[in-house]
Amino acid sequence: MSMSGTLFIVPTPIGNLSDISSRALQILNDVDIIAAEDTRHSGRLLSHYAIQTATLSLHDHNESARAQQLIEKLKQGKSIALISDAGTPLISDPGYVFVRECRLAKLHVVALPGPCALTTALSASGLPTDRFTFRGFLPIKQMAKGDILQSLSNSGTTTIFYEAPRRIRDTIEACSKYLQTNHQIVLAKELTKTFETFKYGCADEILAWLDADPVHQKGEFVIMIYCPNNLQKGDVSPEAIALLKSLAEELPLKKAAAITAKHYGLKKNTLYNLGLDLKGD
Ligand code: SAM
Numbered sequence: 718m719s720m721s722g723t724l725f726i727v728p729t730p731i732g733n734l735s736d737i738s739s740r741a742l743q744i745l746n747d748v749d750i751i752a753a754e755d756t757r758h759s760g761r762l763l764s765h766y767a768i769q770t771a772t773l774s775l776h777d778h779n780e781s782a783r784a785q786q787l788i789e790k791l792k793q794g795k796s797i798a799l800i801s802d803a804g805t806p807l808i809s810d811p812g813y814v815f816v817r818e819c820r821l822a823k824l825h826v827v828a829l830p831g832p833c834a835l836t837t838a839l840s841a842s843g844l845p846t847d848r849f850t851f852r853g854f855l856p857i858k859q860m861a862k863g864d865i866l867q868s869l870s871n872s873g874t875t876t877i878f879y880e881a882p883r884r885i886r887d888t889i890e891a892c893s894k895y896l897q898t899n900h901q902i903v904l905a906k907e908l909t910k911t912f913e914t915f916k917y918g919c920a921d922e923i924l925a926w927l928d929a930d931p932v933h934q935k936g937e938f939v940i941m942i943y944c945p946n947n948l949q950k951g952d953v954s955p956e957a958i959a960l961l962k963s964l965a966e967e968l969p970l971k972k973a974a975a976i977t978a979k980h981y982g983l984k985k986n987t988l989y990n991l992g993l994d995l996k997g998d
Contacts, residue, residue, distance in 0.1 A: 728831025
């Protein structure tokens, strides 16, 4: 029987301190070490629940080295809980390197379910939940941000982003530039906290709301964007045309058309003929 300890991944509240499970509290009490993103920040949660377990930092800047130290401890039979500043570790938070290394070392990893801003926001958004994509934080650079927002057109899914207060206005302004009026946005702000707010509308309406009062731009945000798929059967989206064009630079048109058709569920002939037209342009 293995004498190694267990790594527990423990979600913590995203605002409301009561949103922690009794199993999570039990594990935080029982483990030998709590690896926390910011030990001072997590100290407030731990002291609120009178948890005295020793803490060690594990953040983006020390994760590789710290992971090796913690793996040694797991191999010695110690148990460890991984927490982040808020919500589920690894979800736009540190922990991936550590968990991957634990898996490679065949150590026992147990994840607890719990608070996460993206699932909390999505479940109350009223937007389609059957297919969704989580993209974390958008890039800061305008061009990269614009490229991602434009690529959402006709996706037929809900896409979820996290955003910080200092960038929320800029990001919604970019949405107003790159999205269309039939793209529905839901902004979830300060989830589980006293001033929790959901705002619905197109980008211009959300921008007007943010500008109406500086207080509206303060807090933590989840942005959800639903872009209906308005393509008719046989229509070729700008993304499919872009793929066809770049593949056709490297491959015979027949092959480029076949790959693009497979990727976008389109007819090979349509793409082949379009490719001939594009060549003629
Ligand atoms: N691991 C966390 C989770 O499970 O959701 C996310 C950590 S990420 C560094 C922090 C971002 O999550 C914030 O900038 C915000 O976009 C989102 N977030 C966290 N708490 C939130 C809350 N109470 N309300 C709205 N968004 C929140």
